[in-house]
Amino acid sequence: MIEYLLTLVLLFVTVLVVSGNNTSVSIGPLVGSGSARIRNAQVIVIIGFISGLIIQGQRMQTASYYLFPFRTPGMVALAFLVTSLIFTLGHFLKTPLSLTMALVGVLLGMSFHSYSAVSSAFVLRMVLLWGIAPLAAFHLSYLANRALGRFQSHSIWRRLEILRALLIATSFIASYTLGTNTIGLIVSIAGFSPLDVILSSVAIVAGVLLFSSGEINRIGRELFSLRTTGALTSIFISAFLVEAGTLLSIPVSNSQALSSGVMGVGFSYRTRFVRLWPFAIIILGWIITPLLGFIAGFGIQFFYR
Numbered sequence: 052m053i054e055y056l057l058t059l060v061l062l063f064v065t066v067l068v069v070s071g072n073n074t075s076v077s078i079g080p081l082v083g084s085g086s087a088r089i090r091n092a093q094v095i096v097i098i099g100f101i102s103g104l105i106i107q108g109q110r111m112q113t114a115s116y117y118l119f120p121f122r123t124p125g126m127v128a129l130a131f132l133v134t135s136l137i138f139t140l141g142h143f144l145k146t147p148l149s150l151t152m153a154l155v156g157v158l159l160g161m162s163f164h165s166y167s168a169v170s171s172a173f174v175l176r177m178v179l180l181w182g183i184a185p186l187a188a189f190h191l192s193y194l195a196n197r198a199l200g201r202f203q204s205h206s207i208w209r210r211l212e213i214l215r216a217l218l219i220a221t222s223f224i225a226s227y228t229l230g231t232n233t234i235g236l237i238v239s240i241a242g243f244s245p246l247d248v249i250l251s252s253v254a255i256v257a258g259v260l261l262f263s264s265g266e267i268n269r270i271g272r273e274l275f276s277l278r279t280t281g282a283l284t285s286i287f288i289s290a291f292l293v294e295a296g297t298l299l300s301i302p303v304s305n306s307q308a309l310s311s312g313v314m315g316v317g318f319s320y321r322t323r324f325v326r327l328w329p330f331a332i333i334i335l336g337w338i339i340t341p342l343l344g345f346i347a348g349f350g351i352q353f354f355y356r
Contacts, residue, residue, distance in 0.1 A: 121167040
């Protein structure tokens with residue numbers, strides 16, 4: 052009973068931290084392009100997260116089974132604790148670390164230590180998709196933004212209104228897909244009971260409102276000052292790739308896809324300067340995060356046993 056209650060507490064904390072840290076993936080470009088204020092954008096992302104979790108989140112139960120086949124409430128609590136600590140570090144560094152990579156690393160580390168039969172075929176498919184997603188996001192965003200930049204309208208104000216409406220819609224879609232894939236994976240690990248979903252929904256609201264500002268500023272303003280077309284392109288492409296992963300029941304790093312899309316958009320503007328250093332920090336995080344998660348998950352099992 053104590054382990055179960057601890058699991059519920061850490062589920063809440065994990066979703067709280069992840070929601071705040073990953074809000075930038077959905078609405079950073081929306082805010083950075085000047086298409087919406089932070090508070091209005093946060094409402095969009097809350098609705099998207101919760102609806103995605105409820106409607107499609109259960110699709111990630113397959114991934115949780117393959118990555119973490121043998122689990123107890125105590126092991127689940129430890130997995131959430133380690134992942135939350137990694138993401139707390141990301142919050143203080145104002146860097147959108149990949150929840151998917153951190154959590155998957157932790158689960159694999161714990162499973163390897165307990166000699167659980169992890170599906171190597173599933174892990175291989177997942178790693179391949181992790182490699183394809185950022186490359187696809189970069190190139191598709193580059194090409195799509197160049198094409199969208201040629202969009203013409205008799206009224207420039209009418210064109211801006213259309214693009215901003217599309218940007219808001221795509222930001223909701225991105226939030227929805229993040230709720231299905233990232234948060235859906237977390238809740239699936241806990242068991243996906245009605246209580247888990249209700250508790251996670253409350254954590255989403257708190258996380259988005261209290262802990263998202265730093266990451267929104269980094270993605271939306273520090274990485275690249277996007278035009279409306281650029282923000283629309285990067286969000287739509289990343290949402291498309293994450294949803295594809297959800298349909299395959301494979302966890303996909305949304306921050307990885309979005310950051311790659313933003314970089315592709317930046318390179319599509321031939322006359323504009325793109326700051327590469329912030330992107331280099333994020334790419335380094337992609338490499339370090341799963342390794343850190345694996346080591347931490349493997350090591351924490353010593354204490355559990």
